[in-house]
Amino acid sequence: MTTVLLVRHGQSTWNAAGLMQGQTAHVPLSELGHEQARAAAAELRELRPGAMVASDLHRAVQTAEHCMAATGRRFTTTPALREQGYGVLEGRPSRELWDVVDWTDVHWAAQGGESLAQLHARVAGYLSDLQAAPPADVVALVTHGDTIRAAQAVVAGHGPEAMPHTTPHNGSITRLEL
Template sequence: MATVILVRHGRTTANVAGILAGRAIGVQLDDVGQEQAKRTAERLAAVSFVGVVSSPLERCRQTARLILDHQSPTLTGTAEAGETAAAANATGTHNPLHAVDAVEDDITECDYGQWQGLALSELVKEPLWSVVQGRPSEVVFPGGESMQAMQSRAVAAIRRLDAKFEAEHGPNAVWVAVSHGDVIKSILADALGMHLDHFQRISVNPASVSIVRYRSEQPHVAAMNTDAGDLSWLRTVAAEPQLGGGAGHQAAGHQAAATSGS
């Protein structure tokens, strides 16, 4: 079972302005968002990835690049977004520390349609707002997509990519997906077996880390909305969830060290 680390992009200029950015072009991380993403990248430096996949939107690609900047040169197989590995090698621009493995359209932000670019202070006055909060499975944004469609495409993409990385790198492969708050919340809701109507109970803060393992029986959510803590336990062999809760990551790490004779 491969492991996916779900990372939300850092804080943006639109977040600060209280604007629903949606898929608008040119929305970038602000200074705080850059620092948030850098701290997350420093946390993730303890883990070796087989790949990093990003939403095509700039704020996610900025976050992904900071994560890759903190990875060791052992990360291989990456190429500049939109550029094949062969082309990158041919031009001499292939650098695993300054590249994004892939851009995945299906983990992009929800298409908020006519709501995109509007102030949240105005949107809360719309009748649809209460439906977004309480019954999101019924929501279709005017001129945009439904929240069910957002969840369906995102979950399908994550599961497809997870299976791909496991097939190529084995069951202990770890990879990163950089996406958006509502998208990650919908993925976590699916992994937890929650109806989409309950996904607003989940918080996914800027630059937060959530972790899911797609086991053969059912998904296992190992972490949600974390912004601190050691992640080196992800380098150990993934254990099945234990009846009674098990001994935790630290014990697993000690056991792995003892087995290796160190």
């Protein structure tokens, strides 16, 4: 059995501004986000991960750097742990999207984006590979809210239509067993 510790990145400057981030690569952590990342890193140190992998998006990498400083554990990055892509909607105020996004259709995607079904399939593939060849008994994955929700559904044996509705808080750690 492999324990997976899903660390959600700290608050980003776009989280604070209420902007849709998706896979926009350059978005950094806010000052609060750095505080949240340091707190998550301190908690992670106590959980003793034997390996750490992060999304390659800047906000996750910055969070992983805090985790590395606290645990002494180096990390690798992968695009497999990125947030759901929202294509042309990225950078727009999130509140404007409630009338644009079809939240009921798991196959809906914005132009240039990714559907929940595609996100779910990407995360399922990554977790399957991780389970087949775990780098350690306890693995920390520094990632994003929708990616964590997809991982929760995958591990529970559910499809994308049954992803949890609640997104974990910035700087939180969600524990799953593979």
